[in-house]
Amino acid sequence: xxxxxxxxxxxxxxxxxxxxxxxxxxxxxxxxxxxxxxxxxxxxxxxxxxxxxxxxxxxxxxxxxxxxxxxxxxxxxxxxxxxxxxxxxxxxxxxxxxxxxxxxxxxxxxxxxxxxxxxxxxxxxxxxxxxx
Numbered sequence: 001x002x003x004x005x006x007x008x009x010x011x012x013x014x015x016x017x018x019x020x021x022x023x024x025x026x027x028x029x030x031x032x033x034x035x036x037x038x039x040x041x042x043x044x045x046x047x048x049x050x051x052x053x054x055x056x057x058x059x060x061x062x063x064x065x066x067x068x069x070x071x072x073x074x075x076x077x078x079x080x081x082x083x084x085x086x087x088x089x090x091x092x093x094x095x096x097x098x099x100x101x102x103x104x105x106x107x108x109x110x111x112x113x114x115x116x117x118x119x120x121x122x123x124x125x126x127x128x129x130x131x132x
Contacts, residue, residue, distance in 0.1 A: 058093045059126075060086065062118075063101040064110065083117045090123055101128040 063071040070077045077085045086098065098118050102111060118125045 058095050059097045059099045060089050060093060060095050060123075061099050061101065062086070062114070064103060064106060064114070066103045066105055068106075068110070082114075083120060086117065086123070087121050090121060096122075097124045097126055099126050099128055 061071075061073050063074075065071070068079070070079055070082055072082075072085055072089055090096070090098075100111075100114060100118075102114070115125055
């Protein structure tokens with residue numbers, strides 16, 4: 001008596017639809033990520049060959065545009081209130097670093113004035129640049 005085992009049917013997973021779904025998910029996230037703007041204030045930053053990405057911890061972002069308008073974390077601040085506002089933000093965020101985004105057509109005197117304000121508060125000043 002010859003008893004043979006029945007051949008088992010091999011189950012297959014259709015992956016054609018999976019590739020389509022992954023493609024649409026990738027397209028969705030690519031389109032959404034282009035809509036999110038990390039820096040709402042547009043500036044032409046100075047260029048540096050040693051530019052590095054700064055850590056994304058809670059730093060204080062100080063922006064000075066071409067019209068001498070000051071923005072701390074995208075909030076407009078008057079020049080005479082800058083020191084007090086930076087001190088308040090440093091205490092609120094428990095941060096010791098100010099990331100300076102300054103338009104490249106600003107003068108060295110303007111940069112020195114900002115450095116003096118930041119130095120009075122014993123904060124570190126990091127200048128944002130664009131890679132050449």
